[in-house]
Each structure stands twice: as C-alpha cells, then as structure tokens.
Amino acid sequence: MGKLLEELGINWKLLLSQAVNFLILLFVLKTFVYKPVLSIIEKRKKKIEEGLAKSEEADLRLKDVDNICKDSLKKAEKESTALVEAAQARAKAKEQEMLKKAEDHHKELMEKAQLAAQKQREESEEEVIKNASDIVKRIIAKTVDLSPAKIDEALIKKAALEIKNGK
Numbered sequence: 400m401g402k403l404l405e406e407l408g409i410n411w412k413l414l415l416s417q418a419v420n421f422l423i424l425l426f427v428l429k430t431f432v433y434k435p436v437l438s439i440i441e442k443r444k445k446k447i448e449e450g451l452a453k454s455e456e457a458d459l460r461l462k463d464v465d466n467i468c469k470d471s472l473k474k475a476e477k478e479s480t481a482l483v484e485a486a487q488a489r490a491k492a493k494e495q496e497m498l499k500k501a502e503d504h505h506k507e508l509m510e511k512a513q514l515a516a517q518k519q520r521e522e523s524e525e526e527v528i529k530n531a532s533d534i535v536k537r538i539i540a541k542t543v544d545l546s547p548a549k550i551d552e553a554l555i556k557k558a559a560l561e562i563k564n565g566k
Contacts, residue, residue, distance in 0.1 A: 536555055
C-alpha cells in the first residue's frame with residue numbers, strides 16, 4: 400500500500416500530519432468557535448422567538464384595547480343619546496311650564512282688565528247717577544220752585560235708580 404501511495408504521488412507522512420493538523424483544527428474550531436457561534440445563534444433564536452411571542456401578545460392586547468375603545472365609544476354614544484333625550488324632555492317640560500305661565504299670566508291680565516273695565520263702568524255709572532241727580536235736582540227745583548237744599552235726597556236717589564234700571 401505504501402507503494403501505491405508513492406505511485407500516486409502521495410506522501411503518507413505528509414498526509415498523516417495533515418490529517419492530525421485537520422483533527423486538531425477541527426477540535427479547536429469545534430471547541431472555541433463552533434460552540435460559541437451555536438450559542439450565539441441559539442440566543443438570537445430565543446430572542447427572535449421572544450420577540451415574536453411579545454409581538455403576538457402585543458397584537459392581542461391591541462385587539463383588546465381596540466375592543467375596549469369600541470365599547471367605550473358605544474357607551475359614550477349611548478350616554479350622549481340619553482343626555483340629549485333627557486335635555487329634550489326637560490326642554491319640553493320647560494316649554495309646557497312656560498306656556499302654562501304665559502296662559503296664567505294672560506288669564507290674570509284678562510281678569511285685571513275685566514275688573515278695571517267693571518270698575519270704570521261702575522265709576523261711569525256713579526258719575527252718570529250723580530250727574531243725573533244734579534239734573535233731576537235742578538229740574539225739580541225749577542218745577543216746584545224750591546231751593547235745592549230742601550229737596551229730599553232719598554227721592555232723588557230713588558228716581559236716579561229707577562232711571563238707571565229703566566223703569
């Protein structure tokens with residue numbers, strides 16, 4: 400076999416030394432390079448997996464926050480709708496109250512106007528009766544030639560009332 404290797408141009412000593420060098424280099428590389436590189440790769444793989452897990456967790460939280468936000472918006476919308484409806488109800492009640500007050504005020508003014516008209520009518524009637532009494536006194540005084548002081552007041556008032564009542 401040594402002859403065969405020599406005929407092929409292979410130096411078995413050199414081949415053996417290169418094999419030993421290769422094994423030493425393989426051992427050194429495996430011990431000092433391959434294991435640390437594998438360790439670094441493993442750490443990076445774990446970090447990537449953690450990042451992916453955190454990303455998925457963040458997506459889930461984001462979805463939860465989005466759902467909470469939507470629920471809050473729906474709740475706020477319902478509350479605002481309820482507030483608007485309550486405000487409209489209060490406005491209607493206030494409108495009814497104001498209409499009632501205006502109607503009551505109108506009735507009160509009408510009553511006051513009627514009372515004032517009634518009072519004015521009564522005052523006018525009293526004045527008419529007074530004027531009529533004076534006229535009746537003068538007429539009676541002229542017809543009977545008596546002094547106005549001697550004419551009976553009761554008779555004049557009775558006559559004025561009869562005139563007033565239309566008798």
